Structure formats: structure tokens, C-alpha cells
Amino acid sequence: MTAKLTILSHAVPENREQNTSSGKYIAIVDDEESVCRAFARLLRAYSFDPQIYPSGREFIDSLSHSIPACVIVDVHLGDMNGFEVLGRVSGMRINIPAILVTARDEPAVRRDFALCAATALLSKPVGADSLLNAIEAAISTFGDRGAKGWGP
Amino acid sequence: MLARCCQAARRARTAHASRMSVILPALTCFVMASPVLAVETPRRVFLLEGLTAVEESAQRTAEAIRLRLKERSSDDIEIYSDFLDLGRFQGPANEDRLVQFLGAKFAQVKPDIVISISRSAVDFVVRRRGDFARGVPVVYCCANPAMGDAEYIPSDMPGVVTTYDWAGTLALAQRLQPSAKTVVVIQGASDSESAVRRDLRTDGRALPPLLQQYETKYLIGLPYDELLRQVSRLPRDSIVLLRRVFEDGSGRARGPELAVDVSRASTAPVYSPSATYIGLGVVGGRMDSFGEQGAKVADLALDVLSGKDPSTLPHQIKLPLQYRVDARQLKRWGFAETSLPSGTSVEFRLPTLWEQYRKTVILALLTLAVLVGFIGLLLYEILKRQEAEKGRRTAEAETELRRKEVTHLVRVGIVSELSGGIAHELGQPLASILANAQAAQRLVGTNSPDKKEVGEILEDIVEENTRAAEVIDRLRGLLKNGEHETVLVDLNDKLRTTLRLVHSELVSRRIKVQTDLESHLPSVSGDRVQLQQVPLNLIMNAMDAMASTPSSQRTLSIRTRSTQNGHVEVSITDCGPGISPDHLRRIFEPYFTTKEHGLGLGLSICSTIVRSHHGQLNIANTDSGGVTAAVSLPAAIRLAAAS
Numbered sequence: 001m002t003a004k005l006t007i008l009s010h011a012v013p014e015n016r017e018q019n020t021s022s023g024k025y026i027a028i029v030d031d032e033e034s035v036c037r038a039f040a041r042l043l044r045a046y047s048f049d050p051q052i053y054p055s056g057r058e059f060i061d062s063l064s065h066s067i068p069a070c071v072i073v074d075v076h077l078g079d080m081n082g083f084e085v086l087g088r089v090s091g092m093r094i095n096i097p098a099i100l101v102t103a104r105d106e107p108a109v110r111r112d113f114a115l116c117a118a119t120a121l122l123s124k125p126v127g128a129d130s131l132l133n134a135i136e137a138a139i140s141t142f143g144d145r146g147a148k149g150w151g152p
Numbered sequence: 153m154l155a156r157c158c159q160a161a162r163r164a165r166t167a168h169a170s171r172m173s174v175i176l177p178a179l180t181c182f183v184m185a186s187p188v189l190a191v192e193t194p195r196r197v198f199l200l201e202g203l204t205a206v207e208e209s210a211q212r213t214a215e216a217i218r219l220r221l222k223e224r225s226s227d228d229i230e231i232y233s234d235f236l237d238l239g240r241f242q243g244p245a246n247e248d249r250l251v252q253f254l255g256a257k258f259a260q261v262k263p264d265i266v267i268s269i270s271r272s273a274v275d276f277v278v279r280r281r282g283d284f285a286r287g288v289p290v291v292y293c294c295a296n297p298a299m300g301d302a303e304y305i306p307s308d309m310p311g312v313v314t315t316y317d318w319a320g321t322l323a324l325a326q327r328l329q330p331s332a333k334t335v336v337v338i339q340g341a342s343d344s345e346s347a348v349r350r351d352l353r354t355d356g357r358a359l360p361p362l363l364q365q366y367e368t369k370y371l372i373g374l375p376y377d378e379l380l381r382q383v384s385r386l387p388r389d390s391i392v393l394l395r396r397v398f399e400d401g402s403g404r405a406r407g408p409e410l411a412v413d414v415s416r417a418s419t420a421p422v423y424s425p426s427a428t429y430i431g432l433g434v435v436g437g438r439m440d441s442f443g444e445q446g447a448k449v450a451d452l453a454l455d456v457l458s459g460k461d462p463s464t465l466p467h468q469i470k471l472p473l474q475y476r477v478d479a480r481q482l483k484r485w486g487f488a489e490t491s492l493p494s495g496t497s498v499e500f501r502l503p504t505l506w507e508q509y510r511k512t513v514i515l516a517l518l519t520l521a522v523l524v525g526f527i528g529l530l531l532y533e534i535l536k537r538q539e540a541e542k543g544r545r546t547a548e549a550e551t552e553l554r555r556k557e558v559t560h561l562v563r564v565g566i567v568s569e570l571s572g573g574i575a576h577e578l579g580q581p582l583a584s585i586l587a588n589a590q591a592a593q594r595l596v597g598t599n600s601p602d603k604k605e606v607g608e609i610l611e612d613i614v615e616e617n618t619r620a621a622e623v624i625d626r627l628r629g630l631l632k633n634g635e636h637e638t639v640l641v642d643l644n645d646k647l648r649t650t651l652r653l654v655h656s657e658l659v660s661r662r663i664k665v666q667t668d669l670e671s672h673l674p675s676v677s678g679d680r681v682q683l684q685q686v687p688l689n690l691i692m693n694a695m696d697a698m699a700s701t702p703s704s705q706r707t708l709s710i711r712t713r714s715t716q717n718g719h720v721e722v723s724i725t726d727c728g729p730g731i732s733p734d735h736l737r738r739i740f741e742p743y744f745t746t747k748e749h750g751l752g753l754g755l756s757i758c759s760t761i762v763r764s765h766h767g768q769l770n771i772a773n774t775d776s777g778g779v780t781a782a783v784s785l786p787a788a789i790r791l792a793a794a795s
Contacts, residue, residue: 032584034581034612034615034616035587037588037612038584038585038586038587038588038612041595041605041609042587042588042590042594044591045590045591045594076659078659101583102579103577104575104576104660105575123579124580124582125579125583125585125586126583128590128591128594131587
């Protein structure tokens with residue numbers, strides 16, 4: 001409860017832009033630089049505008065000036081894990097379609113995924129089709145608002 | 153032998169000039185036994201034997217007496233003897249001559265005691281001792297009880313009596329001839345044999361009732377030829393009982409050789425209760441022995457010599473009787489020794505090869521035994537050594553195999569524990585490669601592909617591929633269950649590899665790592681895989697130890713140092729709660745674990761590995777509350793550096 005209250009006190013930036021560059025802004029949060037770079041290349045090849053964030057903190061900080069159409073978050077991050085990142089985001093009352101990726105498809109990860117806002121959990125290595133489909137699905141789902149029972 | 157005895161006899165004669173020359177060389181030896189120059193007056197024992205010196209029973213008795221006297225007496229004892237041959241020389245005239253002769257002898261050398269041996273001599277001494285040996289104590293033996301009644305033998309003549317055990321002798325015959333129907337009793341015919349009849353009425357009183365079941369035939373006082381003719385016609389299954397015979401029906405004196413003749417002629421086995429006849433052709437009987445009688449009478453003589461009153465000594469000693477048989481006769485009649493009464497003394501066994509050539513045989517057997525034993529010992533030693541070697545090798549091989557297996561399994565266990573992390577380690581480069589490759593595909597498909605970007609993509613793909621391959625290499629190295637291989641190992645390198653292996657585990661457990669690795673750390677010599685396993689195990693333990701530590705404080709410190717004494721030290725320190733002294737004591741015990749799912753083998757194996765590399769593993773609590781695992785290994789001598 002305390003954590004939630006703290007999160008509620010977060011100021012929501014006024015000037016933020018959802019879907020900058022015609023809604024093609026995709027945030028990639030992964031502490032593996034090479035993976036980030038590869039995903040970014042792939043998404044750029046499919047005409048998205050990917051931005052790379054090596055940590056959860058840097059991504060959350062970025063939300064003050066721009067909101068991505070979708071965020072791709074690695075479950076295992078150095079500072080806070082993917083679920084915590086999504087928790088913070090929802091705590092800021094920002095709805096961002098989210099996709100989780102992981103190299104460790106473990107029961108604990110699946111359990112946490114079921115409880116979080118992300119619409120997909122993809123196992124690395126992730127193929128282009130899976131990724132693009134997931135992005136599309138995430139964005140359209142969020143268009144419906146609260147498909148996973150997650151609303152304001 | 154004869155020459156020597158005669159020589160001895162001559163010397164004896166010189167020493168005792170007037171002493172009557174002894175009859176047999178054997179007896180000369182008795183005389184020789186008495187010292188010629190004695191300081192004290194020797195005790196003189198005089199043997200009066202009714203038989204002749206050529207009779208075996210007389211010799212045996214005399215020999216037994218001599219042996220016992222010498223054995224028991226510390227004094228000088230001189231033994232004198234006369235063999236009176238009273239069986240053949242009878243009558244008052246002969247007795248008168250003997251009295252005169254002995255009287256003359258005793259006047260010259262007065263005996264301290266007279267031992268009267270056999271029935272006729274006892275008879276003579278009892279009646280005539282007053283005439284030639286007045287005041288000389290007398291003991292006797294080998295006389296039968298029919299004569300030895302209190303009236304006949306004076307109470308001051310203690311002695312040993314011969315028992316003729318007819319019942320026992322017949323019992324022996326019955327044992328050997330259970331189906332016999334006829335018993336033939338042979339007796340002599342001399343005057344003195346009225347005593348024998350008396351014996352049959354007294355001691356032999358038991359005989360007639362026993363004979364009732366048989367057809368009994370008495371051959372008494374037959375002329376010699378007739379006697380032999382009669383016995384040569386007996387049915388084979390008859391029992392012949394031979395009484396002592398001193399004179400045949402024609403009045404001729406007969407010595408013990410009568411038993412030889414009768415037995416040889418007889419068509420049925422001959423038995424006798426007389427020890428005189430044993431060995432002379434009779435099968436056997438129940439009797440005592442002359443040897444025992446001689447020994448016993450010698451005891452009596454010594455008692456008297458030591459001053460005891462003869463009349464207080466036992467008057468008629470009866471010796472224990474025993475079944476005695478002649479082995480040669482058993483064989484002749486086909487009797488089995490197994491059918492003899494228990495305790496039977498089987499005498500006169502035919503000398504076997506063993507007995508005839510005993511020394512040779514023993515020597516040969518001993519030599520053979522020693523050789524065989526020696527060979528056996530050598531073979532045994534060789535076999536034992538081979539077995540031990542084999543056993544040792546097998547055991548070593550098994551132990552080594554088990555150790556390897558367990559060590560391997562523990563590694564596999566760690567790897568499976570790390571599998572999530574490993575999947576992450578592999579998943580990352582693979583994800584990167586796939587995404588890059590698909591991006592490149594997409595780029596290449598466009599009209600104006602950005603060549604520079606494609607180049608970078610391919611560079612990244614190569615790099616990530618290398619990274620994935622490294623992960624696989626590390627795993628392969630760890631999972632390899634190969635032969636021990638000694639190489640130079642850089643422990644810093646191993647620690648870095650290990651940290652990469654556990655990287656994702658460290659991340660997900662929020663554990664910070666502080667490394668302080670000495671640059672230019674000397675290598676150690678050892679097995680690559682095993683030396684990877686030790687830091688991996690210790691790091692995993694350190695990580696587990698910090699499970700309950702607040703995440704902000706979870707720090708794993710890894711440090712390497714080379715020491716002055718040529719060792720390389722690795723210390724791995726956690727910030728956990730430490731180990732209780734109780735657990736610390738048992739920490740290297742196999743199967744000891746505090747972990748819920750632990751095998752309890754990790755540290756025990758680490759310790760084994762480190763020791764097999766001539767190093768040491770110490771686990772200790774740190775001052776700040778955690779635990780430090782310190783591995784010390786000898787630094788390898790760098791041949792490359794030296795050259």
C-alpha cells in the first residue's frame with residue numbers, strides 16, 4: 001500500500017506524446033546491449049522507431065517526455081526486474097502495451113507474468129514474426145483497455 | 153655285541169674275583185651297573201629267578217626291576233642274580249645243592265634284600281630261606297595267588313601276585329570267536345601242577361560256569377606229541393585255553409616254548425591268561441605284564457631298603473589287568489582289531505615299512521615336506537601378492553571410478569541448478585543473433601539496403617555466436633567426465649569463467665560481486681575441469697548462504713593472491729549468517745548438509761579435489777559474520793618462464 005501511494009504521487013508529464021513518430025515508438029528495455037541493438041535493428045527494419053534502455057530506471061525516467069506505443073521488457077534486469085518495471089509504470093497510471101521477453105522460461109516467471117499487465121511473454125531467441133505479432137496484439141488489446149482486467 | 157658283553161663279563165670277574173660268573177651277557181650288564189669303587193657300602197639286591205635267563209618273561213621282569221631300582225634310588229645299588237631253572241631241576245637234592253651254593257654266596261656278599269621271582273622260586277625261598285638267607289628280607293613277584301595265600305607265604309614277605317584271569321581271557325576269546333562251540337583247556341602234568349588244579353578250584357572257579365555253554369575238553373598231562381596231535385585236529389572255531397605247562401605227560405620239563413609248539417600245531421586259536429605266553433603264539437588274554445610286576449616289586453624292595461618293616465607292606469599286590477593280544481596272531485586267524493574290547497593292548501605289531509625304515513622315511517618325508525612347504529609358501533606368497541595387487545588395483549579403480557562419478561554427478565547437479573542461468577546465457581546471444589539475422593534479411597530485401605548496417609549486423613552475429621559457443625564450451629568443460637588431465641591452470645581465468653556461468657544467477661539473486669584478482673597470478677598444475685568445479689561449488693555455496701541476507705548487503709567477494717611460500721590462494725567470502733561451530737566441525741563430512749535439497753557432497757568433493765592437488769581447503773567464519781572458503785594450491789613451476 002505504501003508503495004502504491006508513493007507511486008501515485010508521481011507526476012504525470014503534461015507534454016508527453018503517445019505514439020511519437022506516428023505511433024511507431026517502441027521501447028526496448030534489456031541490460032544486454034547486443035540484444036537491444038539486435039531488436040532495435042529488427043524493428044527499424046519493420047519501420048518501427050525503437051529506443052533502447054539498458055535499465056528499468058532509465059526507461060521509467062524516459063516516460064517523463066515520451067510514451068512508447070509498446071514496451072518490450074526483459075524479465076531479468078540488473079536493477080529491477082521486468083515485472084517491477086511494469087508495476088512502476090502502471091503505478092504512474094500510464095497504460096503502455098507491454099511485452100515481456102525472457103531467456104529463462106521458468107515457472108516463477110510464468111506465474112508473475114499471469115499477474116502483470118504484459119500481454120505476451122516471449123522466450124528468447126524471439127523470431128521476427130512472434131515479436132511483430134505480439135506488438136500488434138498488444139497495441140490493439142490496449143486499444144480496448146483493460147483486456148487483462150487492468151484499468152484506471 | 154656278544155664280544156663286548158663277554159669282555160664286560162671278564163672285567164666283572166676280575167673285579168669280583170670269587171663271584172660266581174653270571175649266566176647271560178645281559179646280566180653282566182646288571183653287574184656292570186654297580187660301581188666297583190664305592191665310597192659307601194652299596195645296597196645289594198639279589199634276584200632269585202625260578203626260570204632260566206633265556207626266557208623272555210624272566211628277562212623282562214629282571215630288566216624292569218633293574219630300571220626301576222636305578223630310576224628311583226639315589227644310593228649305589230648292586231644287583232646280583234641267579235636263575236635257578238627250577239622247572240627242570242627239581243627235588244630235595246637239587247634244593248639242597250642250591251641252599252649250599254647260595255649260602256656260600258651270601259656268606260661272602262650278604263644281600264640287603266632278596267627278590268624272589270616266579271612261582272617255583274617263591275616256593276623254594278619260602279621253604280628254604282632259613283637255610284641260606286636267614287635275616288635277609290624277601291619280596292616276591294610273578295607268583296600266582298593259588299600259592300600266595302597267607303598261610304603259604306609268610307606275612308613278612310610282601311609281594312606282587314600274578315592273577316590268571318580265566319574269565320577275562322575267555323571273554324576275549326568269545327569276542328573274537330562269538331560262534332565257537334568248543335573250548336579246549338590245556339594243562340600240564342607236574343606235581344606242582346596240583347597247585348594248578350587248586351587254582352582251577354579257586355581263582356578258576358569262575359571258569360566252569362562260563363564253560364557250561366560250551367562243549368569242554370580238557371587236555372591234561374598228555375605226552376607232548378599227543379598234545380600237539382590233539383590240537384592239530386581241533387575244529388577251526390574251537391577256543392583253546394592254554395594253562396602254564398611245566399612238564400608234559402612223559403615227565404619232561406617244558407618251558408614257555410611249549411606255547412610256540414602248541415600254537416603252531418593248533419588248528420584253532422590259542423588263548424592264555426599267562427603273560428609268559430604272550431608273544432609266543434597265543435592270540436592273547438587278560439593279564440598284567442612282567443614289566444609292571446618287576447617295577448612294582450622293585451618299589452617294594454626299595455621300601456624295605458629304606459627301612460620299612462616288610463610285614464607292614466602289602467602282602468599280595470594285584471596289578472590291574474588288561475587285555476593283551478598279539479597282532480601277528482590276530483592276522484593269522486583273521487580277527488579284526490575292531491572286534492577287540494576297548495583298551496586292548498595290541499602288541500607285536502609286524503614292523504611296517506615305516507617301522508623298519510623309520511629314520512629314512514622320516515628324513516625323506518621331512519625333506520619332501522620342507523620342499524613342498526617351501527614351494528607352497530612361495531606359491532602362496534606369489535598368489536597372495538597377485539591377489540593383493542589385483543584387489544588393490546580393483547579397489548583403487550573402483551574408488552577412482554566412484555569418485556569420478558560422484559564428482560561428475562555433483563557437477564551435473566550444479567549445472568542443472570544453474571540451468572536457468574545457462575539458458576539465459578545461451579538465450580541472450582541466440583536472441584541477438586536471430587533478431588540481427590532477421591533484420592538483415594529485411595534490410596537486404598529493400599531496394600537500397602544500408603550496407604554499413606548489414607555489415608554491423610553480421611559483425612554482431614559473429615560476436616554473439618562466439619559468445620554462445622563459449623557458454624557451450626564452459627558447460628562442456630564442466631560436464632566432461634573424462635580422464636584426469638594435468639595442465640597449467642590459471643585460477644583467475646577459472647574464477648572469471650565461473651562468474652560468467654553464474655552471472656544470470658547472481659543477477660536474479662541480486663548479488664553484487666567484488667573481485668580482487670591478483671594480476672600475473674602464477675598458474676597451478678592440475679585438472680582443468682576439477683579446478684573449475686571447486687570455485688563453482690564454493691561460489692554457489694556463498695550464493696546460497698546469502699539467501700536470507702538483505703539484498704542490499706548481498707556481496708560476494710572473490711580474491712586471489714600468491715604467497716611467499718609458493719602457493720596460490722583463492723578466497724571466496726559471503727555475507728551470510730556464518731556457520732555454527734557444530735556444523736563447521738562436520739562440514740567436510742560426506743552427506744552432511746544444511747540445505748533442504750543438498751546432497752551434502754559438494755564440500756567433501758572440493759576438499760578431496762584440493763587435497764589431490766596437494767592443496768588445502770579451509771572454511772572459516774569471518775569477523776563480519778560471513779564465511780570465507782580459502783583454497784590454497786601450490787603454484788606450478790613455470791618451465792616456460794624458466795626457459
